[in-house]
Amino acid sequence: MSLNELWFLLIAVLFVGFFFLEGFDFGVGMETQILAKNDTERRILINSIGPFWDANEVWLITGAGAMFAAFPHWYATLFSGFYIPFVFALLALIARGVAFEFRGKRDSKAWQKTWDVCIFFGSFLPPFLLAVVFASFIKGLPIDKDMQMYAGFFDIVNAYTVVAGITVVLLCLVHGLMFTTLRTLGDLQERARKLAQKLLIPLAALLVAFVVMTYTMTDIFDKRGTLLWIVVVLAVAAYLLAGYFMMRKKDGYAFGMTGAVMALSVASIFIGLFPRVMISSLDQAFNLTITNAASGQYSLKVMTIVALTLLPFVLGYQIWSYFIFHKRVHEKEHLEY
Amino acid sequence: MDTVLLSRIQFASTTIFHYFFVPVSIGLALIIAIMETMYVRKGNEEYKRMAQFWGKLFLINFAVGVVTGILQEFQFGMNWSDYSRFVGDVFGAPLAIEALLAFFLESTFIGIWIFGWDKVSKRIHLLSIWLVAFGTMLSAFWILLANSFMQHPVGFQINNGRAEMNDIFALITNGQLLVEFPHTVLAAYATGAFLVTGISAYKLLKKQDVAFFRKSFEIAAIVGVISSFGVAVAGHAQAQYLVETQPMKMAASEALWGESGDPAPWTVFANIDVKNQTNSNEVQVPYLLSFLSYSKFSGDVKGMLELQKEYEVAYGPGDYIPPVKTTFWSFRIMVAAGTLMMLFGVYAIYLMWRKKMDRPNTWFMRFMFWGLLLPPIANTAGWIMTEIGRQPWTVFGLMTTEDSVSPNITSGQVLFSVISFTAIYAILGAVLVGLFVKVIKKGPYAMDNEHGESHDPYNKEG
Numbered sequence: 001m002s003l004n005e006l007w008f009l010l011i012a013v014l015f016v017g018f019f020f021l022e023g024f025d026f027g028v029g030m031e032t033q034i035l036a037k038n039d040t041e042r043r044i045l046i047n048s049i050g051p052f053w054d055a056n057e058v059w060l061i062t063g064a065g066a067m068f069a070a071f072p073h074w075y076a077t078l079f080s081g082f083y084i085p086f087v088f089a090l091l092a093l094i095a096r097g098v099a100f101e102f103r104g105k106r107d108s109k110a111w112q113k114t115w116d117v118c119i120f121f122g123s124f125l126p127p128f129l130l131a132v133v134f135a136s137f138i139k140g141l142p143i144d145k146d147m148q149m150y151a152g153f154f155d156i157v158n159a160y161t162v163v164a165g166i167t168v169v170l171l172c173l174v175h176g177l178m179f180t181t182l183r184t185l186g187d188l189q190e191r192a193r194k195l196a197q198k199l200l201i202p203l204a205a206l207l208v209a210f211v212v213m214t215y216t217m218t219d220i221f222d223k224r225g226t227l228l229w230i231v232v233v234l235a236v237a238a239y240l241l242a243g244y245f246m247m248r249k250k251d252g253y254a255f256g257m258t259g260a261v262m263a264l265s266v267a268s269i270f271i272g273l274f275p276r277v278m279i280s281s282l283d284q285a286f287n288l289t290i291t292n293a294a295s296g297q298y299s300l301k302v303m304t305i306v307a308l309t310l311l312p313f314v315l316g317y318q319i320w321s322y323f324i325f326h327k328r329v330h331e332k333e334h335l336e337y
Numbered sequence: 338m339d340t341v342l343l344s345r346i347q348f349a350s351t352t353i354f355h356y357f358f359v360p361v362s363i364g365l366a367l368i369i370a371i372m373e374t375m376y377v378r379k380g381n382e383e384y385k386r387m388a389q390f391w392g393k394l395f396l397i398n399f400a401v402g403v404v405t406g407i408l409q410e411f412q413f414g415m416n417w418s419d420y421s422r423f424v425g426d427v428f429g430a431p432l433a434i435e436a437l438l439a440f441f442l443e444s445t446f447i448g449i450w451i452f453g454w455d456k457v458s459k460r461i462h463l464l465s466i467w468l469v470a471f472g473t474m475l476s477a478f479w480i481l482l483a484n485s486f487m488q489h490p491v492g493f494q495i496n497n498g499r500a501e502m503n504d505i506f507a508l509i510t511n512g513q514l515l516v517e518f519p520h521t522v523l524a525a526y527a528t529g530a531f532l533v534t535g536i537s538a539y540k541l542l543k544k545q546d547v548a549f550f551r552k553s554f555e556i557a558a559i560v561g562v563i564s565s566f567g568v569a570v571a572g573h574a575q576a577q578y579l580v581e582t583q584p585m586k587m588a589a590s591e592a593l594w595g596e597s598g599d600p601a602p603w604t605v606f607a608n609i610d611v612k613n614q615t616n617s618n619e620v621q622v623p624y625l626l627s628f629l630s631y632s633k634f635s636g637d638v639k640g641m642l643e644l645q646k647e648y649e650v651a652y653g654p655g656d657y658i659p660p661v662k663t664t665f666w667s668f669r670i671m672v673a674a675g676t677l678m679m680l681f682g683v684y685a686i687y688l689m690w691r692k693k694m695d696r697p698n699t700w701f702m703r704f705m706f707w708g709l710l711l712p713p714i715a716n717t718a719g720w721i722m723t724e725i726g727r728q729p730w731t732v733f734g735l736m737t738t739e740d741s742v743s744p745n746i747t748s749g750q751v752l753f754s755v756i757s758f759t760a761i762y763a764i765l766g767a768v769l770v771g772l773f774v775k776v777i778k779k780g781p782y783a784m785d786n787e788h789g790e791s792h793d794p795y796n797k798e799g
Contacts (some may be wrong), residue, residue: 051448058440064410065433072425072499079414080422080743086415087754090408093763097404098765101397105508105772145420148745295426296501306434314441321445324456337452 003300004185004290007070008277010307012270014066015134017125017138018059019168019266020259025049025056026169027176028094029123032174034115035180035195041188042116048183048329048335053100055318057093069303070335073147075275075292080132081141081149086155089129096122104337127172128165132156138272140281147288149278160213163238167206170264174199178255185328196254197246204239206260221270227271235264341742343751344416346347347758349724351408351715352764359403360716363477363522364564365395366470370463371525375454375556377463379420380572387553388466390534390781396451397772400565401765403444410436416751420731420741424486427502442471457687474522482508483519487732489513489582492675519573523564524719527678532551532563533687534634535709536777538702546780555689562682569675573629580630583733584678585648586726589659590642590668591626592616599637601626605669609662646672649687652734659728667722674715681708 001009020076028049036042061270079086086197095118136151139160177196183190215221219242221228242257273279277293280286294300329335369388376384410432413421419775446465453462458612485508486492492507495501502508540546579587591597592609594616596706602627607616624634641658648657683705688701689695731741 005682047452054444054448057407058436058444061407061410061440062433064414065429065436067429068414068425068432069420069429072429075414075417075425075429076743078420079411080416080745081420083415083746083750084753085412087750090411091385091757093407094404094765097407098400101400102768102772105775117586121787130624132763140755146744150745158425179650182449194767199397218535228751296503297425299430299502302505303430303433307437309436317445318441323761324449325452327456334455 003297003304004070004294005275006304007294007300008290009092009241009271011063011066012267014059014063015270016263016266018056019172020263021059022053022056023127023259024068024176024179024255025053025261026123026127027172029119029176029233030169030173031176031192032123034178035119035188035191035311039112040331043104043186043335043337044188044329044331045180046119047335048180048197050337051321051325054097054109055321057097059224065304066303066307069275070241070295071288071290071293072295073288077143077147077149077278077288077293078133080192082144082156085273089126091124092129096126098163098227100337104335105321107279121122122170124169124333128169131165131168132161134266134269137267138214138220140218142282143278143280143286143288144282145286147286147293148256155281159230160217161303163206163210163213163241167203167210168262170199170203170206171258171265174203175255175262180209181251183328185330192250193246193251196258200246207235207265209225211258214268214272214309220238224274227270231264231271231303234250235268238264262307264311276288285319340416340746340748340751342517343755344742344746345738346415347751347755348412350755351412351762352724352772353720353760354766355405355409356628356716356720357713357766358398358405359473359477360525360528360712361398361532362395362402362529362561363470363473363525364527365391365398365532366466366473366529366665367526368529369395370466370470370535371556371560372553373463373466376583377459383552386781387556390776392450393776394532394773396447397769397776399447401769405762405765408502415754416678416743416746417731417741418743418745420736422499423736423741424500427508428483429507430502431479432509435479436478439472439479441609443476446472457527462509468728476660477517477525480509481521482509482514485511485517488517488632488727488731489578490732490735512578513554513582516571516575520568522695524712524716525570526564527561527568529714530557530564530580531678531681531712532709533557533625534561535706538705538708539777542696542699542702542706542779546782549781551694552715554685555694558682558685559579560694561678561697562686565675565678565682569679570673573632576629577632582726584639585641585644585657586659586664586722587630588639588644589661589664589726590722592643592661593640594622596643597626597638598625599627599642601630603629608663609665611661643651648725650783655729655737657729659726664722666724667718667725671715671718673723674711674718678708678711678715681705681711693754722751 008196028045031043036045066073067078082084099115099122101117103112121188127309141149141151141155160211176197180192181196184192238257238260242254242261245251245254275290276287277290278288367373372384372391373388375381376388378750399598413648446468448467449457450462453560454743479641489511490500491511492504494503534554534557537550537557540550541554576587591604592607595613600623602621602623604616604619604621606618606620608618609616626638627634627636630636630638641661646658649655684701686706688697691760729737
């Protein structure tokens with residue numbers, strides 16, 4: 001495997017990790033408006049992701065950083081080309097991040113409501129916008145011979161990308177609901193499981209629509225047919241198992257399966273892209289690839305040594321932190337937020 | 338307005354705002370770690386309460402620092418894509434390492450620290466805050482490594498029109514980094530320290546929780562005096578490095594148009610006439626510029642007009658003189674604020690040494706309260722001098738700011754983002770100050786009921 005391929009893989013892993021992990025805390029953020037009946041339940045939900053959400057978000061920051069370091073042209077084309085969507089995603093992430101910390105600091109209903117709105121939109125907009133961006137990766141974007149992207153509104157917002165956006169948002173919600181079943185008790189836990197079950201059919205419809213549209217509107221099944229079909233079959237299996245485990249109240253397994261569906265969906269985008277990183281809708285020759293968008297070999301080598309040395313530690317202490325906070329959150333204990 | 342100017346406004350305003358919170362996080366993390374260490378070693382609950390009370394402020398501040406940091410990473414690509422293409426090879430790597438090495442560490446262990454008070458052992462809990470403090474320092478190291486490359490590019494070669502890294506050790510041992518890192522980190526420790534002494538001084542003036550705040554004041558004053566002297570020493574080293582590597586910035590920060598003469602005097606005040614490239618009404622201290630530049634009382638310093646000619650030969654025609662007034666005055670504001678910090682610190686230590694902290698002078702405590710503004714003023718002025726003084730370059734000698742901007746964004750888009758980020762930052766700033774005041778007013782002994790007050794167990798909505 002060349003270093004360019006390795007870094008493409010690492011970036012894919014970082015984004016898969018991001019959607020798997022922050023996926024559930026985005027979902028829990030949305031639940032504060034959908035599932036919670038009162039302020040106590042809302043606070044239990046927020047505290048259930050309290051120790052984790054910040055580290056989960058670092059997966060996104062590291063993913064973008066790795067892109068910058070390993071494929072500077074990818075980073076430059078992507079972030080300047082999607083200027084306005086990123087402004088909105090950033091505003092949402094900024095509001096969400098402080099809202100967790102701020103909402104409990106004053107005893108005022110209006111104050112808390114304001115930050116609750118921030119938590120909801122901050123949990124809904126970023127996955128939606130990021131899914132729109134990722135979907136338009138494989139659909140192709142107007143990128144010229146200088147690697148500059150000049151996208152109009154409909155290049156970014158169209159039926160395909162919007163379906164992708166809604167699908168990922170709903171997937172985050174279901175994944176988040178399963179996380180809630182793992183960290184809460186009683187009525188809240190019961191309702192989370194029920195709502196997740198109810199959402200299974202609409203989510204399945206969206207996922208099927210997304211696969212069909214991908215098949216007809218992009219070239220990725222032509223390029224990576226066999227591998228992608230394997231992913232689709234695995235995703236279907238994971239989906240059915242998720243439903244089965246939900247019915248049997250095996251919440252841990254069900255959470256693993258909703259996460260697997262998320263991971264496979266995100267992975268399929270990267271599999272379809274490879275070895276391209278951005279597809280030009282103007283001319284195949286203008287595609288950004290893991291070769292023409294990459295840093296020099298020396299830089300990649302340094303980064304590889306650093307990443308392979310640090311990753312075991314990073315993964316180790318993150319898993320450990322989930323172990324520390326494996327107990328369920330309930331209203332009788334100290335709620336920080 | 339064009340995209341370059343708007344992007345510069347956005348970068349400057351968001352960076353300055355972000356940098357109000359970063360030094361506070363770095364400094365407070367250290368002070369809280371010291372307090373918690375004393376708690377674990379002495380078993381005195383008062384120290385635990387100290388860590389928790391200052392921790393409240395730390396967490397509010399940390400949240401704003403983190404969220405404004407995400408924008409910092411993304412806007413290189415959004416607004417400065419040609420810059421990112423040109424230096425991504427060298428500049429992206431430290432950013433990625435910063436995330437991998439520091440951000441994961443900070444974010445995971447801050448989670449354990451906040452939620453782990455009764456879930457992990459005392460020692461693990463203490464270790465968490467030290468790891469957070471260590472993480473903030475690592476973060477500073479890697480981001481300053483990237484910034485040092487912009488000030489003094491090393492460890493690269495130009496290949497196919499891009500700067501490619503060829504020596505990571507040259508980047509790590511960049512002379513610029515070796516002076517910039519201690520200067521910046523010590524300034525951050527001073528920032529945290531003066532915040533704690535400032536707030537403690539306010540509470541001592543009000544005679545509220547006197548024992549608690551006197552102890553806090555004393556711990557922070559020691560950190561403050563050590564770090565503010567350290568900042569000055571490191572700053573002196575940095576000035577000397579500046580004369581060697583960015584003489585134009587040094588000349589601009591002295592508003593030195595022509596040759597300084599030998600020995601060179603230091604200008605305290607001057608009426609700068611940029612149009613005619615002269616100064617009037619100068620007030621000068623003899624020998625001092627020579628000392629600042631070379632650590633001896635002789636030697637002349639090159640002026641801007643001479644350097645302009647040299648730069649034209651080296652880099653082609655163009656205007657290489659940065660905004661002189663901004664550079665000149667920001668340097669003086671930084672030095673003045675830093676000097677006051679040292680004086681305040683020394684007097685505070687004197688009071689402690691003479692055991693006069695029981696009845697400290699009220700005028701001094703009032704000074705110490707307002708003194709909490711000194712580090713942010715010095716930090717901001719310092720960065721303005723560093724970044725404005727480098728203009729017209731983004732990477733000194735290699736790439737201009739003009740060439741760095743994204744060619745595919747419109748001024749309308751950037752105007753929209755400038756307005757929306759400014760608006761949300763203004764709200765964040767106001768809320769943060771409001772919450773700080775609230776936490777400080779409540780004091781360290783009212784925290785336990787924070788959420789309890791409004792929650793009537795019989796009220797289902799509660």
